[in-house]
Amino acid sequence: MEFERGINYYELDGMNVVHHSNYIRYMEEARIYLLDKIGLPYKKIEDNGIMIPVLEVNYKYKLPARFGDVIVIKVNIDEFDGIKLKIKYEIKNKETGKILGTGETKHCFTNSNMRPISLKKVNKEFFAIFEKSTNKSEN
DSSP states (O other), rough: EEEEEOGGGBBBBTTTTBOHHHHHHHHHHHHHHHHHHOOOHHHHHTTEEEEOOOOEEEEOOOSSOTTTEEEEEEEEEEEEEEEEEEEEEEEEEEETOOOEEEEEEEEEOOOOOBBBBOHHOOOHHHHHHHHBTTTTOOO
């Protein structure tokens, strides 16, 4: 799945390139987009008493993005077992096609008290949607 966004001027650092912390935000935007597209908007997940906190973030920077660029973030669910979730990202410059960086986030499912849960036991419908969407790289 692909998510597209433009680069805003306020996202730049003193070197006139996107500040490194923004790539983590871009991954979050793409993750929320992915959840919407598979039929599980984050609000719906939370309304059902389920949270998906981030356990780990990894991002490898290759090239910078600049003001006026449009980036395309390829995002997919790489691993899912009902308790944990791993999402992979590839960020490219839309115009040049060059890869700006790659990353992944690791998550777990919890209840609203932040206690780990098994999605398969708590919400079979959500479990089935995540399972069906794992390792899909649709555009």
